[in-house]
Amino acid sequence: MALLALKGVEACYGPSQVLFGVDLHIDAGEVVTLMGRNGMGKTTTTRAMMGLTPASRGSITLNGKEISKQAPYKIAQAGIGYVPEGRQTFPNLTVYENLVATASNHTGTKDPWTVERVVDLFPRLGERASQYARTLSGGEQQMLAIGRALMTNPSFMILDEATEGLAPIIRDEIWHVLEHNLKEAGQAILVIDKHPEAMARIADRHYVMEKGQIVWTGTSEDLLANEDMQHRYLGV
Amino acid sequence: MRVRIVQLITLLILFTLPFIAQWAGQPFWIDLTTRIVIYGIAAMSLDIILGYGGMVSLGHAMFLGIGAYSMGILTHHSFEGSVVPFLPGEWTGSTSGFVHLAASILASGLLGLVIGLLSLRTVGVYFIMITLAFAQMMFYFFIALPTYGGEDGLNVWSRSEIPGLDLSDSMTFYFVCLGLLCAFWFIARRLVDSRFGGVLRGCKQNEQRLKALGYNTIRYKLIAFTIAGAGAGLAGGLLANLTEFVGPGTMHWTKSGELIVMVLLGGMGTLIGPVLGSAALLLLEEILSGFTEHWMIVLGPILLLVVLFARRGIYGFLAGKEAKDG
Numbered sequence: 001m002a003l004l005a006l007k008g009v010e011a012c013y014g015p016s017q018v019l020f021g022v023d024l025h026i027d028a029g030e031v032v033t034l035m036g037r038n039g040m041g042k043t044t045t046t047r048a049m050m051g052l053t054p055a056s057r058g059s060i061t062l063n064g065k066e067i068s069k070q071a072p073y074k075i076a077q078a079g080i081g082y083v084p085e086g087r088q089t090f091p092n093l094t095v096y097e098n099l100v101a102t103a104s105n106h107t108g109t110k111d112p113w114t115v116e117r118v119v120d121l122f123p124r125l126g127e128r129a130s131q132y133a134r135t136l137s138g139g140e141q142q143m144l145a146i147g148r149a150l151m152t153n154p155s156f157m158i159l160d161e162a163t164e165g166l167a168p169i170i171r172d173e174i175w176h177v178l179e180h181n182l183k184e185a186g187q188a189i190l191v192i193d194k195h196p197e198a199m200a201r202i203a204d205r206h207y208v209m210e211k212g213q214i215v216w217t218g219t220s221e222d223l224l225a226n227e228d229m230q231h232r233y234l235g236v
Numbered sequence: 237m238r239v240r241i242v243q244l245i246t247l248l249i250l251f252t253l254p255f256i257a258q259w260a261g262q263p264f265w266i267d268l269t270t271r272i273v274i275y276g277i278a279a280m281s282l283d284i285i286l287g288y289g290g291m292v293s294l295g296h297a298m299f300l301g302i303g304a305y306s307m308g309i310l311t312h313h314s315f316e317g318s319v320v321p322f323l324p325g326e327w328t329g330s331t332s333g334f335v336h337l338a339a340s341i342l343a344s345g346l347l348g349l350v351i352g353l354l355s356l357r358t359v360g361v362y363f364i365m366i367t368l369a370f371a372q373m374m375f376y377f378f379i380a381l382p383t384y385g386g387e388d389g390l391n392v393w394s395r396s397e398i399p400g401l402d403l404s405d406s407m408t409f410y411f412v413c414l415g416l417l418c419a420f421w422f423i424a425r426r427l428v429d430s431r432f433g434g435v436l437r438g439c440k441q442n443e444q445r446l447k448a449l450g451y452n453t454i455r456y457k458l459i460a461f462t463i464a465g466a467g468a469g470l471a472g473g474l475l476a477n478l479t480e481f482v483g484p485g486t487m488h489w490t491k492s493g494e495l496i497v498m499v500l501l502g503g504m505g506t507l508i509g510p511v512l513g514s515a516a517l518l519l520l521e522e523i524l525s526g527f528t529e530h531w532m533i534v535l536g537p538i539l540l541l542v543v544l545f546a547r548r549g550i551y552g553f554l555a556g557k558e559a560k561d562g
Contacts, residue, residue: 050448076450084448090441092505093434101434102449152450 009058036209081154091134103151118147139170279498279510281467287505290440295371301487303340303472308482333396340473348465389483503551
């Protein structure tokens, strides 16, 4: 049974339909990417998973349990950790407060995340613990957003454009953590990103979206081999 | 360091002011300072939801009024020997300060819980309107209640009684109020510094994000709203003692506006700031009304300047812009 599965998910913003029957699944311990050009419905898909833009049709199940009609906070409590596009840390809370105020263990993880473990992952956060989040650089805020999501001990994480607009060195640092810390620890992750080569290294499987639908799916080898698809749907 | 100095100086002034008043032969100053302290508690309670939770309530004076009426009604029945309605048993009220305090806090806290439950499902301007509507409903309810004086209000025959303390003595009453302000400040500070406070501040900054992190934000906001209501109720009970009168005017929406002005003037999200705001507003009123009855004309531009140039109000000016909360 898939950890998270979407079947025929449709979603609308008012009268405008954005998702047209999205099907995808992620298994436990798997890292999967969702790629596509801007405006194709990637973020809306993640918002539908979180209940922030509720699915108007179709089903979304987490561990076999239907979650598409649940409130966002219940979905988060069920085990989804969401790192949104644009980071959205709490600017007037310190780094430490950002991590601690929202910490929880609804999934009953035996070895829950602690501030110390997050700092081991991102040492910069330890150096900035007492600083307000608004004073951090974009990269540091992104690290904080990931750390904050980890502190909720999710069984499944969504990283929406986690490296967008970041300096290459910071981007590599975040990818390194994804590849060598979270993936190796068995954390299931859905990554939305625009760098196929890096994603092929980090993720197991890939989905490509176009106009609100999944138009391509395959392994990392398939992704790298299919230059035509990359050119057509990812603009690479 | 600068924050601590501001806090200490504020407390020092509050502790020494009645003695200075006595030395200067101006007993009225003690009453004025008492009023500052009482409104300081009310404004501080509003700051919990406004400054930390981002809930702009235009009905906070309702809790002030309910606290005042709780004290006034219990004293009224006690003096008349009549039974307090809607309560089980044949209770004829009380003059005990402890009972008054508990009644003021409980009644307004309970009302905060009920009104919060109904109004916190709305946000922004709708929240402002719904809190205003509830406050005005309560205002007209007490106007239409002849048993407790209606529009004319209710005279409180004597101040609350606390064994070993004579609250009719201005100085004693002042220090009781100041003690309660310090106690409420301590509780509020612990509250906003706790994990609960972190979630509350998170609600102000990005409520949707908190929901996506698994927080039923309404529950947190409701608890804060209830505590803020109880705090204003405490201030109301003290206000009834000070003025020895309770009237529906205490819960008029303009009074809620005054509390917001105090928070803005003093500095939102600083706790001690609203006490400074209370002092600034009441002193300005006192001084300016000596010159003209249209003193609000002067207050308006001052408020405008504070909002434009001193985002954290008087507190921000004294403690520095980037200072942590006081």
